[in-house]
Amino acid sequence: MQTRWHARLMLALLLAPALLWLGALIILPHLDLALLSLRQRTGPQQYVSSLAQYRTFFHEPLYWHVFVRTAVMSVVSTLFTLLVAFPIAWIIAKILQGRASSLLFIVCLVPFWVSETVRTLGWMILLRESGVLPALLVKLGLTAVPVEFLYRDATIMLGLVYTSMLFMLVPLVSSLESLDNSLIEAAYDLGASGASILRTIVIPHAAPGITAGCIIVFMLTLGNYLTPTLLGGKNSEWFTEQIYTQFITRFNWEQGAAFGFLLLGLSTAMVMIGLRLAGQRFGDVMRRT
Amino acid sequence: MIPSLPRPAWLRTATAAYLIAFLVFLFLPLIVVAVFAFNDASYPAPPWRGFTMDWFLGNAAKARTGLFQDADLLGSIWTSFVVASWVTLLSVLVGTANAFLMERARFPGQQVLSVLIMAPLVIPGVILGISILAFASRLAELGEDLFGWELDFLRPGLPLVVLGQFSYMATIATLTISARLRRFDRTLEEAALNLGASRPAVFRTIVMPYLAPALTGSAAISFVMSFADFNTTLMLVGADSPLTVMMYGRMREGASPVLNAVSLFLMIASGLLALTLLRGGSKPPQVQVAAPSAP
Numbered sequence: 354m355q356t357r358w359h360a361r362l363m364l365a366l367l368l369a370p371a372l373l374w375l376g377a378l379i380i381l382p383h384l385d386l387a388l389l390s391l392r393q394r395t396g397p398q399q400y401v402s403s404l405a406q407y408r409t410f411f412h413e414p415l416y417w418h419v420f421v422r423t424a425v426m427s428v429v430s431t432l433f434t435l436l437v438a439f440p441i442a443w444i445i446a447k448i449l450q451g452r453a454s455s456l457l458f459i460v461c462l463v464p465f466w467v468s469e470t471v472r473t474l475g476w477m478i479l480l481r482e483s484g485v486l487p488a489l490l491v492k493l494g495l496t497a498v499p500v501e502f503l504y505r506d507a508t509i510m511l512g513l514v515y516t517s518m519l520f521m522l523v524p525l526v527s528s529l530e531s532l533d534n535s536l537i538e539a540a541y542d543l544g545a546s547g548a549s550i551l552r553t554i555v556i557p558h559a560a561p562g563i564t565a566g567c568i569i570v571f572m573l574t575l576g577n578y579l580t581p582t583l584l585g586g587k588n589s590e591w592f593t594e595q596i597y598t599q600f601i602t603r604f605n606w607e608q609g610a611a612f613g614f615l616l617l618g619l620s621t622a623m624v625m626i627g628l629r630l631a632g633q634r635f636g637d638v639m640r641r642t
Numbered sequence: 643m644i645p646s647l648p649r650p651a652w653l654r655t656a657t658a659a660y661l662i663a664f665l666v667f668l669f670l671p672l673i674v675v676a677v678f679a680f681n682d683a684s685y686p687a688p689p690w691r692g693f694t695m696d697w698f699l700g701n702a703a704k705a706r707t708g709l710f711q712d713a714d715l716l717g718s719i720w721t722s723f724v725v726a727s728w729v730t731l732l733s734v735l736v737g738t739a740n741a742f743l744m745e746r747a748r749f750p751g752q753q754v755l756s757v758l759i760m761a762p763l764v765i766p767g768v769i770l771g772i773s774i775l776a777f778a779s780r781l782a783e784l785g786e787d788l789f790g791w792e793l794d795f796l797r798p799g800l801p802l803v804v805l806g807q808f809s810y811m812a813t814i815a816t817l818t819i820s821a822r823l824r825r826f827d828r829t830l831e832e833a834a835l836n837l838g839a840s841r842p843a844v845f846r847t848i849v850m851p852y853l854a855p856a857l858t859g860s861a862a863i864s865f866v867m868s869f870a871d872f873n874t875t876l877m878l879v880g881a882d883s884p885l886t887v888m889m890y891g892r893m894r895e896g897a898s899p900v901l902n903a904v905s906l907f908l909m910i911a912s913g914l915l916a917l918t919l920l921r922g923g924s925k926p927p928q929v930q931v932a933a934p935s936a937p
Binding site: 375379380381437447457460463472485537575576582597606613624 | 644645646647657660661664665667668669670671672673674675678685686687688689735736739740742743747749755758759761762764765766767768769770772773774775776777778780805806808809812866869870872873876877885886889890893894897901902905908909912913915916920
């Protein structure tokens with residue numbers, strides 16, 4: 354009897370921090386944000402519940418333009434990240450062995466111990482009009498005057514791919530490492546070409562890692578603020594920036610809350626679609642990272 | 643293809659070239675930041691005008707403010723340090739409790755809770771920030787209206803920054819610590835109990851030493867990520883700016899090599915931390931997995 358009572362007490366003690374954390378910092382704030390997004394200010398301290406905030410979003414072309422643009426650019430930059438990271442993951446997991454392989458893996462992860470601010474500062478020094486790359490191009494005679502590389506979509510994309518690399522590399526390497534080399538050898542001996550080995554053996558095996566990487570990179574890209582605003586300047590038109598503007602600059606919390614929910618909805622929807630495409634469960638994917 | 647299969651020469655060359663290009667891509671921004679911390683010019687841009695330590699040591703006499711004289715920057719490093727310490731402490735404590743809860747206890751609703759624990763990772767940091775900001779001000783207003791309390795810690799400021807970062811860092815700590823707890827061989831524990839050890843003694847002498855690498859690993863990750871967090875912090879920050887927010891503000895205004903100097907300081911500090919961890923003997927994967935910047 355006493356041990357059961359003891360076990361109950363232990364369970365309660367272990368549950369308390371989890372419930373406090375999730376309740377006070379995740380669940381209640383999001384419920385509050387939902388309520389906030391569903392009301393409209395009619396006068397000082399006067400509110401009525403309405404869908405006006407969401408209506409504004411759909412009626413104002415600027416807002417949904419930025420929303421769609423952010424979504425599309427996030428998808429494209431996720432695919433680029435996958436394309437760039439895959440060969441590197443292959444080199445780490447399959448071509449190099451032993452110490453060389455783990456050394457390269459560590460080297461690839463090192464830059465991500467430094468904050469995004471520092472890495473973005475590096476890109477700004479490289480790419481701005483008075484920066485290193487434009488100066489180099491002039492010196493090489495490729496351009497007559499220094500070119501401004503900042504404030505372009507391609508530059509934003511470059512920064513986003515760079516900053517997400519880690520989150521793609523880690524799941525890819527771990528899923529490729531578990532692929533048995535003898536399968537590839539067998540396929541080769543049976544006459545399969547490189548492309549068909551990739552398509553029929555490697556990609557199906559690595560699918561969980563690819564999904565995990567893509568989902569995380571997409572979410573982080575969609576929610577990124579620093580890279581688009583610094584590399585894109587006024588041209589960045591990133592949706593998180595709209596949220597910031599509504600919340601902090603204009604102090605229009607109702608509108609900002611609605612934008613927040615739209616972003617959250619988009620992110621959740623894309624995660625669901627990704628999981629459905631790969632036939633996987635959320636928990637398994639998160640555990641891989 | 644893999645080494646055991648014949649690889650044509652062009653493919654080997656292409657692989658090597660790609661790897662080198664990738665490493666250049668990866669390290670170039672960091673190298674550039676480090677190099678221009680020592681350039682003798684008031685703007686971090688080419689051409690190279692000679693080596694100087696002014697951006698670290700410079701003072702009013704030299705008409706340049708170096709990092710060690712820049713009270714604002716030093717203050718923001720200290721702010722980040724304080725915030726990161728709190729976030730680390732909270733995350734590791736709650737992460738450990740959660741790990742035992744999910745791996746050892748069985749209770750109704752556990753499935754639901756396990757999904758909820760993951761949730762903070764799929765919520766963009768900006769939204770975590772605004773939701774906590776809105777909820778905290780609602781509580782503050784309630785406290786003021788109902789009881790006349792001045793709940794200043796619920797207004798934008800460092801306590802909220804700590805809570806905001808902790809809200810998702812706890813998930814990362816939980817994942818790291820439960821991953822190790824799951825691989826624990828429970829027969830060790832049973833053997834010790836059979837031999838007459840009390841439960842607290844088993845916990846102290848067997849379970850905790852086994853978990854130690856995961857605890858230090860997740861502490862380091864929390865600390866580094868807290869230092870690097872931007873999205874959540876930006877929404878919750880008050881008068882005292884942590885380093886990332888301060889740097890962001892100055893980067894928008896225009897660049898000064900002092901930012902390069904403080905960045906170099908960050909690189910060295912996080913490099914040393916990473917090295918200590920790798921040397922510490924815990925198998926790297928645990929630590930590597932999340933060396934990241936903020937979600």
